[in-house]
Amino acid sequence: MAVAAPAASAMQSMTGADRLCDALLAHEVDVCFANPGTSEMHFVAALDRQPRMRCILGLFEGVVTGAADGYARMRDRPAATLLHLGPGLANGLANIHNARRAHSPMINVVGDHAVEHLPLDSPLTSDIDSLARPMSRWVKRIGDPTRIDLDVAEAWSQSMAPGISTLILPADMAWNEHVYRAPPARGRRLPQAPLQQETVARIGAAIRTKRRVVLLLTGAALREQALSIADGIRRSAGVEIYAQGANGRIERGRGRAPIAKLAMTHEIGGRMLQDVDMVVLIGAKEPVSFFAYPNRPGRLAPANCEIVRLAGPDQDLVQALEWLADEVDAPRAPVAVAPRAAAAPVASGALTVDMVNxxxxxxxxxxxxxxxxxLTSSGFFDLSYDAPPHDYLQITGGAIGIGIPMAAGAAVACPDRKVINLQADGSGMYTVQGLWTHARENLDVLTIVFSNRSYATLWGEMSKVGAQTPGRNAQRMLQLDQPELDWTKLAAGLGVESRRVTTASEFSRAFDAALGRRGPAVIEAMV
Amino acid sequence: MAVAAPAASAMQSMTGADRLCDALLAHEVDVCFANPGTSEMHFVAALDRQPRMRCILGLFEGVVTGAADGYARMRDRPAATLLHLGPGLANGLANIHNARRAHSPMINVVGDHAVEHLPLDSPLTSDIDSLARPMSRWVKRIGDPTRIDLDVAEAWSQSMAPGISTLILPADMAWNEHVYRAPPARGRRLPQAPLQQETVARIGAAIRTKRRVVLLLTGAALREQALSIADGIRRSAGVEIYAQGANGRIERGRGRAPIAKLAMTHEIGGRMLQDVDMVVLIGAKEPVSFFAYPNRPGRLAPANCEIVRLAGPDQDLVQALEWLADEVDAPRAPVAVAPRAAAAPVASGALTVDMVNxxxxxxxxxxxxxxxxxLTSSGFFDLSYDAPPHDYLQITGGAIGIGIPMAAGAAVACPDRKVINLQADGSGMYTVQGLWTHARENLDVLTIVFSNRSYATLWGEMSKVGAQTPGRNAQRMLQLDQPELDWTKLAAGLGVESRRVTTASEFSRAFDAALGRRGPAVIEAMV
Structure with missing residues (x-):
């Protein structure tokens, strides 16, 4: 089989894989996180002929998709992923789920067997379409190699809606050659549903009649400009503003309007919304409990509270806030720089979660x-409103194993910025392989592992179900000791410098040292 | 919420989770590989009240499901898995895929949100049913807690068919209490489709007319007794016998009939079947190429070759072989003990894959x-026909990352036997977390990592697609150096003793030392 040269112009014969690569690049999709297999070798060959496409290998697909999510959160545009058949996609689904919940754009390319090979049901065959649908906004099996560019254009449009696009690429669609007579088609942004002026008026009326109103924000509403408008409404109209419980990205720190997150538990979140008359959704969903518990309501707002959707994640959230600000005559005053709440902590004594944060x-x-x-070692967010300006990215879909991959993707997206990954140990183990990608790409990521040697979240959950004294079987499901994980050795095995610290002053020194240089590092904090 | 005491008798109030646990135990499903989350805490509490149920934690769901597969291959009955919602299931799907291809029985219990919570679409919500179906033989969402035992009975029956059963357990089905008035129902084996005597006669006729006939075996047909019958047919009737390309378990070594595997490539497997007139499937599928390649047929048998299915994996394969032996008057002579083909190799010089095997x-x-x-470091199988009697378990579905988990499950199933895991490095990284379970449970598993620092399989595949000199992008997708993985550090970080060896004599000493003691160990062979 001949290998086509990369097509700089039209009228050239090239493989479907070459065309796919060109079509991605036409949309400025120029980073591909990948773990390819045989069925994707033509795509790899195509990438090879396109030095503009940066290929980044993950040693497991959960690394690949989590990195694509982190990239998208920082760039607001999709990276591509390259995944190997159904099992490769399946391995990446958990972090695709998180990306979906973060409203991240992403374009997955999943190789499949050649069309004629599929009915033979060879060992790696599975129903990729069915696996892809639950976590994707849009799924397309490429069936006409001459129209690959149109499929990519649609995948891009859908991803920018935003959401997850999954393209299934049968091997023969990738390897067959065709003469393409025009440059790849370009996708357009899907039209956004217009905002409803009457909804704005209704919210304004509620605010003016002194009803207790909460604005619940996520997505683009948590960027600096939008937060500033929301804060103006808060200050002038007396509403409260909260970020949704889990968000793709928050621009945060001095100069940005501070915002609290609405807790996703009945006990705390429910109390935050006590006596609220109206919750206004701005990109967000109706606030609910993360999990259900016996005899507790799943909805966090009071039963008589109005839930008003001003704008969904696929609408213009900044415009929604501007209209609302106009409606209530909120000034566009700059956000007052928050004073430092407290002096920097003294780094001495025992190492605690709070001290690290x-x-x-x-x-x-x-x-x-x-x-x-x-997770249970969180606490950073509440302390960070007056920290230097930064971006805050968190786990969104509750599928653990996002931290290390997401940090990789963020570092690829923003090579000049320091990435600090605050990592629970149990969750970190899910995609520990991602540290190798940190080393491989020399990413400027400092991972701080909160080593508590347990699934600490679950200790609390056990007590909620009534089993106050977990027995042997339960303890063995919740404890990560016996043997203890050694993150310094794990990191070293994956090529990342690491240090274990057990006191506050050790942590302080290790942290400063890591900040003083570029490149990947791990600090294992024995908390 | 009150916690029910374990029910020794009927007429007791207990949670649905307790009932589920009792129902599993009623089918001798007494091992549960698990990575639970909040939605499964009631099931964990139930396990706690049932010391008969052995719970084994995996730090990632691919470890959980791969271990259940290894257990089932050795015990011919299912273990349970406990998985956390859609992402937890998704993480386990790749090894469920392998288990499906191995015809392993397995019962997955996947927690889900409470029924009333599901429509609220809280962050961890996903379409679990759709995710489960592609890799499962049977999927059931538990909807009536008073009938949980019937659901478990059906899950067990389906798993023994054999196949993958997936039970989705909404949290409220687990936590609600009921009075169960009878012990759990017991499932029955599903009736097997009867063998067709006319098919046997047709095969016999082909053999007698000196046509070239191949018997292709898998599943139960690869156990000692069945192999002996097949070998009798081979010797007396002049047929050839092959194992399918990938199989759940082969009983092998001195005293067992040696059998070759049919290669799953056009080049080798196609040649093995050249001029064959009839392929008889005994549990096996029609032989096909693992992947498709341009201009090569996917089917390995010649176009005019008859493919005759004597028995499927859900039929009695031993009986099928016995009927065929009777048909061709094959004697039931004992298998001649194979002489040793060669003296034990001298362990000196450079360390090579062949030397290790x-x-x-x-x-x-x-x-x-x-x-x-x-994978590319295989070669053991061809050398093992005259080794001491052993069981041979291999990756079946092509979803890499089965080795370490499968070894764990096999060791749990057979605690008195040494487990040796021959592990490619790239594949091993997929579920490296499983080494922690080796340590946690003090499993007698020696993992030999063939460290070649590359996805060596793919180098061959790249050349098949025509890209003879992989460029920078392609090389970075295939090479695992920069940085090099250090398996001794990875193993140590997970609590397993390990040693790196670079010469044949070092390997020989490390291997003997590992054989001389019980418990988990890793040898990193730099080949």
Missing amino acids: RLVAARLPEQAIVCDEA | RLVAARLPEQAIVCDEA
Whole structure:
């Protein structure tokens, strides 16, 4: 089989894989996180002929898709992923789920057997379409190689809606050659549903009649400009503003309007919404409990509270806030720079979760990107409103194993910014392979592992179900000791420098040292 | 919420989770590989009240499902898995896919949100049913807690058919209490489709007319007794016998009839079947190429070759062989003990893949269980026909990352036998977390990592697509150097003793030392 040269112009014969690659590049999709297999070798060959496409290998597909999510959160445009058949896609689904919940754009390319080979049901055959649908906004099996560019254009449009696009690429669609007579088609942004002026008026009326109104924000409403408008409404009209419980990205720190997250539990979130008359959704969903528990309501707002959707994640959230600000005559005053709440903590004594989070917030580099999968060791967010300006990325869909991959993607997206990944140990183990990608690409990521040697989240959950004293079987499901994980050795095995710290002063020194240089590092904090 | 005491008798109030646990135990499903989350806490509490149920934690769901597969291959009955919602299931799907291809029984219990919580679409919500179906034989969402035992009985029956059963357990089905008035129902074996005597006669006629006939075996047809019958047919009737390309388990070594595997490539497998007039499927599928390639047929048998299905994997394969033996008057002579083909290799000089495989075959402990995910470093199988009697388990569905988990499950199933896992490095990284379970449970597993620092399989595949000199992008997709993985550090980080060896004599000493003691160990062979 001849190999086509890359097509700089039209009228050239090239493989479907070459065309797919060109079509992605036509949409500025120029990063491909990948773990390819045989069925994707033509696509790899195509990437090879396109030096503009940056290929980044993950040693497991959960790394690949989590990295694509982190990239998209920082760039607001999709990376491509390259996945090997049904099992490769399946391995990536958990972090695709998180990306879906973050409203991240993503274009997955999933190789499949050649069309004639599929009915033979060879061992790696599975129903890829069915696996892809639950976590994708849009799924397309490429069936006409001469129209691959149109499929990519649609995948891009759907991903920018935003959402997950999954293209299934049968091997023969990739390897067959065709003469393409025009440059690849370009996708357009899908039209956004217009905002409803009457909804704005209704919310304005509620605010003016002194009813208790909460604005619940996510997505683009959590960027600096939007937050500033929301804060103006808050200050002038007396509403409360919250970020949704889990969000793709929040622009945060001094100069940005501080915002609290609405807790996703009945006990805390429900109390935050006590006596609220109206919750206004701005990109967000109706607030609900993360899990259900016996005899507790799943909805967090009171039963008589009005839930009003001003704008969905596929609408213009900044415009929604502007209209609402106009409606209630909110001034567009700059956000007052928040004063530092407290002096930087003294780094001495025992190492605690709180101490780590305080030190990180206090010494955060300007324009750092913070990835937060600390779970029960979280606490950074509440301390960070007056930290230096930074971006805050967190686990969104509850599928653990996002931290290390997301940090990789964010670092690829923003190579000049320090990425700090606050990582729970149990969750980190899900995609520990991602540290190798940190090393491989020399990414400027500092991973701080909160080593508590347990699925600490679940201890709390066990007590909620009534089993106050977990027995042997339960304990063995919740404890990660016996043997203890050693993150310094794991990191070293994957090519990343690492240090274990057991006191506050050790952490302080290790943290400062890591901030003082570029490149990947791990600090294992024994908390 | 009150916690029910375990029910020793009927007429007791207990949770649905307790009932589910009792129903599993009623089918002797007494091992549960698990990575639970909040929605499964009631099931964990139930396990706690049932010390008969052995719970084994995996730090990632691919470990959980791969271990259940290894267990089932050795025990011919299912273990349970406990998985957390859609992402937890998704993480386990790749090894469920392998289990499906191995015809392994398995019962997955996948927690879901409470029924009333599902429509609220909280962050961890996804379409679990759709995710489960492609890799399952049977999927059931538990909807009536008073009938959980019937659901488990059906799950068990379906799993023994054999296949994958997936039970979706909404949290409220687990936590609600009921009075169960009878012990759990017991499932029955599904009736097997009867064999067709006319098919046997047709095959017999072909054999007697000296047509070239191949018997293709898998599943139960690869156990000692069945192999002996097949070998009798081979010797007396002049047919050839092959194992399918990938199989769940082969009983192998001295005293067992040696059998070759049919290669799943056009080049080798196609040649093996050249001029064959009839392929008889005994549990096996029509032989096909693992992947498709341009201008090569996917079917391995010649176009005019008859494909005759004597028995499917859900039929009685031993009876099928017995009927065929009777048809052709094959004697039931014992298998001649194969002479040793060659003296044990001298362990000196450079460490090569072949040297490792020869040493392992020559010094294999009696009744060892060999797990083979060596991929391009394979070669053990061909050397092992005259090794001491052992069981041979291999990757079946092409979804890499089965070796370490499968070895764990096999060791749990057969605690008195040495398990040797021949592990490719790239594949091993997929579920490296499984080494922690080896340590946690003190499993007698020796993992030999063939460290070649590349996805070596794909180098061959690249050349098949015509890209003879992979460029920078392609190389970075295939090479695992930069940085090099250090398996000794990875193993140590997960609590497993390990040693790196670079010469044949070092390997020989490390191998002997590992055989001389019980418990988990890793040898990183730099080949």
